[in-house]
Amino acid sequence: MKSMLHQQSFFRLVSPELSELEAVILRELEKYDPTLVEAAMHLMKAGGKRLRPVMVLLSGLACGDGSVSLNHHYLAMAVEILHTATLIHDDIIDASATRRGRPTVNHKWGLRTSVLTGDFLLARSCYYISLIEKTRLNTIFSQMVMDMCNGEMSQLERRYRATISYEQYLDQVRSKTALLMAIGCQGAAIISGAAAEQEQALYTYGHDLGIAFQIMDDILDFTVSDSELGKSARNDLVQGQVTLPTWYALQDSPHADELRALIEKRFDGEGEIERGIQIVLDSGALARCEQEARNYVNKACAALQGLAETPARSALVDLAEFAIQRKH
Amino acid sequence: MKSMLHQQSFFRLVSPELSELEAVILRELEKYDPTLVEAAMHLMKAGGKRLRPVMVLLSGLACGDGSVSLNHHYLAMAVEILHTATLIHDDIIDASATRRGRPTVNHKWGLRTSVLTGDFLLARSCYYISLIEKTRLNTIFSQMVMDMCNGEMSQLERRYRATISYEQYLDQVRSKTALLMAIGCQGAAIISGAAAEQEQALYTYGHDLGIAFQIMDDILDFTVSDSELGKSARNDLVQGQVTLPTWYALQDSPHADELRALIEKRFDGEGEIERGIQIVLDSGALARCEQEARNYVNKACAALQGLAETPARSALVDLAEFAIQRKH
Numbered sequence: 001m002k003s004m005l006h007q008q009s010f011f012r013l014v015s016p017e018l019s020e021l022e023a024v025i026l027r028e029l030e031k032y033d034p035t036l037v038e039a040a041m042h043l044m045k046a047g048g049k050r051l052r053p054v055m056v057l058l059s060g061l062a063c064g065d066g067s068v069s070l071n072h073h074y075l076a077m078a079v080e081i082l083h084t085a086t087l088i089h090d091d092i093i094d095a096s097a098t099r100r101g102r103p104t105v106n107h108k109w110g111l112r113t114s115v116l117t118g119d120f121l122l123a124r125s126c127y128y129i130s131l132i133e134k135t136r137l138n139t140i141f142s143q144m145v146m147d148m149c150n151g152e153m154s155q156l157e158r159r160y161r162a163t164i165s166y167e168q169y170l171d172q173v174r175s176k177t178a179l180l181m182a183i184g185c186q187g188a189a190i191i192s193g194a195a196a197e198q199e200q201a202l203y204t205y206g207h208d209l210g211i212a213f214q215i216m217d218d219i220l221d222f223t224v225s226d227s228e229l230g231k232s233a234r235n236d237l238v239q240g241q242v243t244l245p246t247w248y249a250l251q252d253s254p255h256a257d258e259l260r261a262l263i264e265k266r267f268d269g270e271g272e273i274e275r276g277i278q279i280v281l282d283s284g285a286l287a288r289c290e291q292e293a294r295n296y297v298n299k300a301c302a303a304l305q306g307l308a309e310t311p312a313r314s315a316l317v318d319l320a321e322f323a324i325q326r327k328h
Numbered sequence: 329m330k331s332m333l334h335q336q337s338f339f340r341l342v343s344p345e346l347s348e349l350e351a352v353i354l355r356e357l358e359k360y361d362p363t364l365v366e367a368a369m370h371l372m373k374a375g376g377k378r379l380r381p382v383m384v385l386l387s388g389l390a391c392g393d394g395s396v397s398l399n400h401h402y403l404a405m406a407v408e409i410l411h412t413a414t415l416i417h418d419d420i421i422d423a424s425a426t427r428r429g430r431p432t433v434n435h436k437w438g439l440r441t442s443v444l445t446g447d448f449l450l451a452r453s454c455y456y457i458s459l460i461e462k463t464r465l466n467t468i469f470s471q472m473v474m475d476m477c478n479g480e481m482s483q484l485e486r487r488y489r490a491t492i493s494y495e496q497y498l499d500q501v502r503s504k505t506a507l508l509m510a511i512g513c514q515g516a517a518i519i520s521g522a523a524a525e526q527e528q529a530l531y532t533y534g535h536d537l538g539i540a541f542q543i544m545d546d547i548l549d550f551t552v553s554d555s556e557l558g559k560s561a562r563n564d565l566v567q568g569q570v571t572l573p574t575w576y577a578l579q580d581s582p583h584a585d586e587l588r589a590l591i592e593k594r595f596d597g598e599g600e601i602e603r604g605i606q607i608v609l610d611s612g613a614l615a616r617c618e619q620e621a622r623n624y625v626n627k628a629c630a631a632l633q634g635l636a637e638t639p640a641r642s643a644l645v646d647l648a649e650f651a652i653q654r655k656h
Contacts, residue, residue, distance in 0.1 A: 028556045032474070089447060093440045112421045112484055115443065116477050122447060123473035126454045130466035138458035138466045145451035146360070149444050153361045156440055285366060 009204040010322050014057040017275035039117040043084050046100035052079040059202045061312035064192025071132045071191045078128035081217040101230040103114035103319040144183050153174020159240035178210030204303035212296035213323045218243035219289050248285035255279045293324045339644035342385040367433050367445040371412050374428035380407040387513040387530045388454020389640035392520025399460045399519045406456035407512040413449035429558040438466035472511050487568035490588040506538030530629035541651045546571035547617050576613035583607045621652045
C-alpha cells in the first residue's frame with residue numbers, strides 16, 4: 001500500500017515534507033520517557049497512509065499564495081498525531097489485537113501505557129496547534145476532538161441496534177473520519193490566510209472526502225482479508241456496528257428481518273455472524289455503498305472548483321480518486 | 329470536608345464565582361451525549377475541594393488590577409476539568425473502584441466510557457483555554473498535559489522499585505499535582521496582564537503548594553481510613569509506589585533492608601503489606617514528611633511577598649495553611 005501510494009502524483013508533490021514528518025515528530029520527543037515515546041511512535045512507524053498530512057500540505061499549496069510554511073507542518077503533525085491518539089484509544093475500546101499488521105499498543109504494552117500514550121498524543125496534537133499561534137484554530141481543533149469523542153460515544157451506544165437512521169450513520173462517519181480531514185484542510189487555509197470561500201471549499205473537500213473514505217473503509221471491512229486489512233476484518237458487524245453496507249441490506253434485502261433479528265440477538269448462535277455477512281453481501285449493498293462513496297468524492301472535488309487551477313488542486317482531486325479506488 | 333472548606337476565608341472571597349462553576353460547566357455540555365455528560369459530571373458532582381479553581385480565581389484577584397474576568401473563569405473551569413479527566417484515567421490505570429466516596433467512572437460505566445470521557449474532558453479543558461485567546465497559554469497548558477502524562481508513565485515504571493531518589497520523587501509529585509496548580513496560578517497572572525515577576529511569583533506559589541499538597545496526600549494515604557479518604561487507603565504501597573513516607577523509612581528505619589526487600593518482592597506473602605506499613609509508621613517518616621510539607625508551604629507563601637497586600641493575597645496564604653492542616 002505504502003509504495004503504491006508513494007507513486008501517486010499527489011504524494012510526490014509533498015514527499016520531501018512528508019518524509020521528514022516522522023523524523024521530526026520523533027526527534028522532538030527525545031526528552032520524554034522512552035517507553036512512552038516507543039509506544040507513541042509504534043503505530044506511526046508501522047506505516048499508515050499519511051493521507052491526513054498530505055491533505056493538509058496540499059491544501060496549503062492550493063490556496064493563499066501557494067506556499068506552505070512551518071505552521072502548515074505543525075498542523076500536518078497535529079492531525080497525524082491526533083489520528084494516532086484516537087487509534088490507540090479505539091484499540092482499547094474495541095479490545096483489538098492488531099492494527100496495521102502489528103500488535104496494538106494496548107496488546108503490546110497493556111492498558112496503562114495505552115491510556116497514557118493516547119492522552120500524551122492528544123495533548124501533543126494540541127501543543128502543535130498552539131505553536132501556530134492562531135487562537136481560532138485552537139478552538140476549532142479542541143471542539144473537533146470533543147465532537148469526535150461524542151460521536152464515538154454515540155456509536156458505542158448504538159451497538160446491536162438495527163434501527164439506526166441514515167442521518168445517524170452519517171453523524172458517526174463524520175465524527176469518526178470526516179471532521180478531522182475537514183479541519184485539516186480548513187486549518188491549512190486559515191494558516192495560509194486564504195479567503196473565507198477558499199476556507200469553506202477546503203473544509204467541504206475534506207469533509208466529503210472523509211465520508212467517502214469511511215464508506216470505503218466500511219465496505220473493505222466486508223470484502224478484504226485480515227492480512228490485507230492489517231487488522232481484524234468483518235469487525236464492524238461482530239462489534240454490533242451497523243455501517244452503511246448493513247444499513248442498505250436492512251433496507252433492501254429480502255432477508256432484512258432475519259438480519260435485524262441477528263443483530264439484535266448479538267449473533268450469539270453458531271454461524272450467525274457468517275449468515276449476517278452473507279445477507280449483506282447478497283443484498284447488493286456494497287455496490288450501492290460504492291456509488292455513495294463516488295457521489296461524495298464528486299462533491300468533494302466539485303468544492304475545489306473555486307480554487308485556482310494549480311498542480312496542488314489537481315493533486316487533491318487525484319487523492320480523492322485514489323481514496324475510493326484503494327483495495328485496503 | 330466540603331462544608332468545613334466553605335467556611336474558610338479564602339473560599340468566601342470567590343464563592344459566588346465558585347458556586348456557579350459546576351452549573352456553567354454542566355449547562356455548556358447540554359448538546360452532548362447524555363451518558364458522556366453524566367460520566368463527565370459524576371466526579372465533579374461528588375464534591376471535591378475545588379482547590380484548583382479557587383487558586384486560579386484568588387491568583388487573578390491578587391495581581392494585575394485586582395479583578396477577575398470571564399477569562400479567569402475559563403481557566404478555572406479548564407483546570408478543574410483537566411483535573412477530573414486525569415482522575416478518571418488514573419482510576420482506569422489503578423483499577424480503582426471508589427473515588428470521593430463514589431464508584432469511579434470506570435467502575436460504574438466501564439472501560440470504554442471512561443476512556444472516552446477522559447479524552448472528552450481533556451479536549452474540553454483545552455477548549456476553555458482556547459477561548460481565552462492567549463496563544464501562549466495554549467502552549468503552556470498542552471505542554472503541561474504532556475508533562476503530566478510523562479510523569480505518570482515514569483511513576484508506573486518505578487513501581488516496586490525501592491531505589492527511587494528524592495529528586496525522582498519530587499519529579500513525580502511535580503507532574504502529578506504541582507504543575508497543574510502552578511500553571512493555574514501563573515495562567516491567572518497571564519490573563520490579568522500581570523508583570524513577569526508577579527507571574528513567576530504565582531507560578532512558584534502554585535508549584536510549591538502543589539508539592540506540599542501532594543506530600544500531605546501521601547501522608548494521609550498512610551494514616552486515614554478508606555471512608556475518610558473516599559477511596560482505598562494504603563493504596564500507594566499496595567501499588568508498589570514509593571512515596572515520601574516510604575522514602576524516608578527507607579533512609580532512616582532500622583528495618584529499611586526488610587522494607588526494601590518487601591517492596592521488591594511485591595508484598596506477595598501474607599501480612600507483608602501490613603508489615604511494610606508498620607515499618608513506615610514506626611520509622612518517624614510521617615513527622616519528617618509533615619515538616620517537609622510545612623517547608624514547601626512556607627516557600628509558597630514567601631513567593632507571594634512580591635504581590636501587593638490584598639485580601640486575595642491573604643486568602644492564598646490561608647489556603648496554603650489549610651492545605652496542610654487538612655485531615656483528609
